[in-house]
Amino acid sequence: MSTILRQPAEITYQAELDALKAQDSGNKPENWQLSPQAVVTYILGGKAPDGTAISAKYIGNRRLVETAVATLATDRALLLLGVPGTAKSWLSEHLAAAICGNSTQVIQCTAGTDENQIRYGWNYAQLLANGPSRDALVPTPLYRAMEAGSLCRLEELTRMGSDVQDTLITVLSEKMLPIPELNDAVYAQRGFNVIATANNRDKGVNELSSALKRRFNVVVLPLPDDMKEEIGIVSRRVEEMGSSLSLPVPKNAAEEIEKVVTMFRELRGGETLDGKITLKTPSGNLSTAEAIAVMVGGLSQANWFGGGALKAEDISTNLVGAIVKDPVQDKAVLEEYLETVLRKRRDYASYYHAINEVL
Numbered sequence: 001m002s003t004i005l006r007q008p009a010e011i012t013y014q015a016e017l018d019a020l021k022a023q024d025s026g027n028k029p030e031n032w033q034l035s036p037q038a039v040v041t042y043i044l045g046g047k048a049p050d051g052t053a054i055s056a057k058y059i060g061n062r063r064l065v066e067t068a069v070a071t072l073a074t075d076r077a078l079l080l081l082g083v084p085g086t087a088k089s090w091l092s093e094h095l096a097a098a099i100c101g102n103s104t105q106v107i108q109c110t111a112g113t114d115e116n117q118i119r120y121g122w123n124y125a126q127l128l129a130n131g132p133s134r135d136a137l138v139p140t141p142l143y144r145a146m147e148a149g150s151l152c153r154l155e156e157l158t159r160m161g162s163d164v165q166d167t168l169i170t171v172l173s174e175k176m177l178p179i180p181e182l183n184d185a186v187y188a189q190r191g192f193n194v195i196a197t198a199n200n201r202d203k204g205v206n207e208l209s210s211a212l213k214r215r216f217n218v219v220v221l222p223l224p225d226d227m228k229e230e231i232g233i234v235s236r237r238v239e240e241m242g243s244s245l246s247l248p249v250p251k252n253a254a255e256e257i258e259k260v261v262t263m264f265r266e267l268r269g270g271e272t273l274d275g276k277i278t279l280k281t282p283s284g285n286l287s288t289a290e291a292i293a294v295m296v297g298g299l300s301q302a303n304w305f306g307g308g309a310l311k312a313e314d315i316s317t318n319l320v321g322a323i324v325k326d327p328v329q330d331k332a333v334l335e336e337y338l339e340t341v342l343r344k345r346r347d348y349a350s351y352y353h354a355i356n357e358v359l
Ligand SMILES: Nc1ncnc2c1ncn2[C@@H]1O[C@H](COP(=O)(O)OP(=O)(O)O)[C@@H](O)[C@H]1O
Pocket: 057, 058, 059, 060, 082, 083, 084, 085, 086, 087, 088, 089, 090, 091, 197, 224, 233, 237, 288, 289, 292
């Protein structure tokens, strides 16, 4: 087994990608590794033509995934939008892995990102010694993707300044990147496109200019609206992450996942599942991704400090951490939830006590 902590999707799922590629009879856009149909099968799961089982990476609406894939086959870029933890980055990685076999051309956009990290930088030693030349130029992931005809991922696009965002306009509309220092330009090869992610909830985001927005098709990734679906996502990811961390998944994990997801959904939705009690909602967004993190933390604690079974005590500290983002307001929200809801549920007694202990 490899000792690398986390391999990119195209390595982890190489066998699935190879099986899909082997007998892919669909038409492919130029420079794509797989046909759009096969990409959707890779993302949503199913069977390869040779019978190989393909695991589901993203669980959700097929139409959304089809739209995302179809967009990437056009001259418009793809923007995955949604609150944190709705699998934007996850889907982006898997789309890139399936379409161009390389999900590692990523630019993480931050408030400190400048044009050189988007377009190209310079190797200053070379630049001073020999003057500006292609050799002295340091390509960015975007530059490389244009040259290779592959996909570039831009994570959290709206975190970088609007002026820097706008350097993408020429790239996206004219498919070329001017290099004025060399009186030259990079022309994108067929197959080049951009997958950006952005979230519409966080502080510190810079709205996209309307000129840039027009170059993107926006696909909004929702929080799962169905309880069963959300439990399914959490169970699957907890199992996968448990196995990659060599953490055993105790038998009762499914029951505890159901309880944690219930608490998340009730607090997120502002009422109990039966609709009888109205609740205050905490300031955090209590995403599916956070439920997964709470459970994986619980597995680790149960494994290293507990007796093997997963108990409320193993989960409650992380649970409180996920719910209480604002130490005053959210604490009050959680206390009220404990007293008005959990206290009266017999099967949640251990959570009632364990949470009270750390709150
Ligand atoms: N609908 C979903 N299908 C599959 N996995 C999901 C889904 N929603 C959330 N996840 C899981 O949540 C985790 C975090 O998602 P991530 O892509 O980092 O969120 P985002 O970039 O939207 O903030 C991933 O491990 C992903 O597997």
